[in-house]
Amino acid sequence: MLLLRRRVFSALLLTLSIWVMSPAAQAEGRSPEAMVAAANPLAVEAGVEMLRAGGSAVDAAIAVQLVLGLVEPQSSGIGGGAFLLHYGAEGGAIQAYDGRETAPMAAGPDLFLDEQGQAMDFWEAVVGGRSVGTPGLLRMLELAHETHGKLPWGALFAPAIRLAEEGFAISPRLAGQIAADEYLQTDPTARAYFYTAEGAPKPAGTPLRNPDYAESLRRIAEGGANAFYSGAIAADIVAKVQGAENPGLLSEADLTAYEAKERTALCGSYRAYEVCGMSPPTSGGVAVLQIMGMLENFELSGLAPDGAEAVHLLTEASRLAFADRNAYLADSDFVAVPLERLLDPTYLRQRAALIQRDAVMDKAEPGRLPQRGALAPEVDTPSTSHLVVVDAAGNAVSMTSSVESAFGSRLMVRGFLLNNQLTDFSFLPEIDGKEVANRVEPGKRPRSSMSPTLVFDPEGAFHIAAGSPGGARIIGYTVNALLGMLEWDLDPQEAVARAHAANLNGPTLLEAGSALEALEDELQALGHETRVTGMTSGLHVIRRGADGLEGGADPRREGIVAQP
Incomplete structure (x- = not known):
């Protein structure tokens, strides 16, 4: 117990020391060989750890993203999706990976229409299960790792698992967004995690542990992305979506069938x-x-x-x-x-x-x-996160990931938040008798603005x-x-x-x-x-x-x- 407390204290001290660094010290860097830039210092350190171990740009990007899902959950995570561009220094190939969420196969053009056939209010559509698309992040990361990874898949999960178990300090930005959000308390799991027992938003510097996220990552580290897309995790995701006050249509079959695309x-x-x-x-x-x-x-x-x-x-x-x-x-x-x-x-x-x-x-x-x-x-609805990595061999990754709006659908399960990406579709399937290109269709991916x-x-x-x-x-x-x-x-x-x-x-x-x-x-x-x-x-x-x-x-x- 004493060792655990020391580790938690060390992690919190590292986090807090980073927040008080000068902007120039935080932001700008130079290196002749390799580099990582991302939205949170702890996530960047995870990427650097992979590069020091001889990992590739994709290895580092995966480690960064897994930590971002813990320390910056309002922006991205394994319950969401991403787009990744990869440059291979040997041969000069540019590869584009699509991990965008898909609409459930049971969804149709009327998904976001009310009983009168009019577009729903945006926030009525967002909060709850209706807005949740099939998450694509992990399938995409696994696909990229199969071609470009150098370190074992499981090793990339170690920094995020360690932080989730030992704890980290809530950053000022996360604290501010918890305090400003009107809907996060509607989910009991999210309320218990982000708020005090009295219902007050947890302030910056508060120690936060997430053993549920650590357990989810441990299962995925050992079993690959299949451990997310089938089995107990998938069943819990579907139960959360379908059991929400604003229920959605996501099924276990949707999760099992999801494919990331090159x-x-x-x-x-x-x-x-x-x-x-x-x-x-x-x-x-x-x-x-x-x-x-x-x-x-x-x-x-x-x-x-x-x-x-x-x-x-x-x-x-x-x-x-x-x-x-x-x-x-x-x-x-x-x-x-x-x-x-x-x-x-x-x-x-x-x-x-x-x-x-x-x-x-x-x-x-x-x-x-x-x-x-x-x-x-x-x-x-501005949200999302972006990371860039260049490894010692000259390979480069530019990746944008998201759960859509801040805190996504506000549904939390097994330590992570679920996306609300389906609200990136047009709510109206046609206008003046003409179909909208970005209308909802079964299995379709909503239009994004992400620009790696x-x-x-x-x-x-x-x-x-x-x-x-x-x-x-x-x-x-x-x-x-x-x-x-x-x-x-x-x-x-x-x-x-x-x-x-x-x-x-x-x-x-x-x-x-x-x-x-x-x-x-x-x-x-x-x-x-x-x-x-x-x-x-x-x-x-x-x-x-x-x-x-x-x-x-x-x-x-x-x-x-x-x-x-």
């Missing part, structure tokens, strides 16, 4: 660089490439990075990309997505020609392409791994960081810290508390409807330069960069 990465040129992203069912890869493809038609390097002209061009290009995204992007296994046309340089030049330097366009319309669906409204990205230099060598959480704003956050590095020669830390502007084909969003607030009058004179708002990205970036690797971690969250 997709084709989407790549396009930007200036002398090659930019690669994830293909559908996420819209992120397409939208990032579209925005940058349009902006390539303008000279940006001579503009002030945070000036009105640069913000105007960026947000107008984003407006056009989101018009196409909302009309055409969905799960390409169910919908014919015109990817080649959407990314055709000639088409992007035509779209860029719609951008005027001295005026805002009217609300952007999607391009006239085949397979256009009806435009449907959506709710933007890899960039290669003019010689074809690995240059940047990047990405961010943040709901639909992920796309803009990622582009913002890439432009900072590629156009204005910012280092990774400067690029992830720069102020955000975004447009989802509506108001132009300017980050509250940033220098961009001063641009409101100038942008409004161009015709922008502006909205100053919090824009809590969580960008993590690794860039290979002449002197080795440089990393950046977003100061808006709690991430760090570290190396073995």
Whole structure:
């Protein structure tokens, strides 16, 4: 017992010491060989531990993610899904792994319609079992590990199991989100874990142990992903979903049948660089490439990075990309997505020609392409997590993972939270008699905005791994960081810290508390409807330069960069 107490104290002391480090010490790192950047110091340390043991970038990413599910459960975890891009230094192959959740086979287009056939209130749909899709994270990680892992699968679970058993200190961000959440107490298991016996949210620094999560991980470490997708864990997940006050349709058959998929990465040129992203069912890869493809038609390097002209061009290009995204992007296994046309340089030049330097366009319309669906409204719920790893052999991983909104469906089982990813589908299956591309269908994967990205230099060598959480704003956050590095020669830390502007084909969003607030009058004179708002990205970036690797971690969250 004394040894256990000492271990708990040591883990808490490590956690608390990290929170009081200076921002520069937390965020920026340099290494000639290997590096990890992620949203929590304890998760980063787990990745570094794997690299020190001779593990690959995928090995480290798995260890990081398993700890994130413990210390940052509001953002991602084994009850959710992810997209992963992998670059293999030997041979230069880029592989894209899809671990997106799927709709239950019993789900249909009316999943989120009320008795009158109208779209449900968003939060009525989110909280409970109705919103839970078949988790895909573990199947995807196992698929990537089969090809790219060097260490044994079970060894990658050791740091997370150790922390779950010995305890860690609740971080300031997790504490703040527990205190702010209106729905987390509705689940008795989550209430017992995140709140005191009196019902008060547990504050930052509170020791937290999760033996249930440790036991779940131990089973998966020994039995592989099958231990999650069948047997006792799967049965408990289904019982939780179907027994919730707002019951869902997930079945054990859905879990057993789930398959992670290897997709084709989407790549396009930007200036002398090659930019690669994830293909559908996420819209992120397409939208990032579209925005940058349009902006390539303008000279940006001579503009002030945070000036009105640069913000105007960026947000107008984003407006056009989101018009196409909302009309055409969905799960390409169910919908014919015109990817080649959407990314055709000639088409992007035509779209860029719609951008005027001295005026805002009217609300952007999607391009006239085949397979256009009806435009449907959506709710933007910023959440999610992003990690990047480069190993000593030069292999790189850029991975975005999520349970969708903060704390997902608010259902907790066996030490982890279940996602609410099904609310990323359009609630309305058709509008004005026309089908919505992102409507609910059995076995379909909801559209995402996750944008893991890899960039290669003019010689074809690995240059940047990047990405961010943040709901639909992920796309803009990622582009913002890439432009900072590629156009204005910012280092990774400067690029992830720069102020955000975004447009989802509506108001132009300017980050509250940033220098961009001063641009409101100038942008409004161009015709922008502006909205100053919090824009809590969580960008993590690794860039290979002449002197080795440089990393950046977003100061808006709690991430760090570290190396073995």
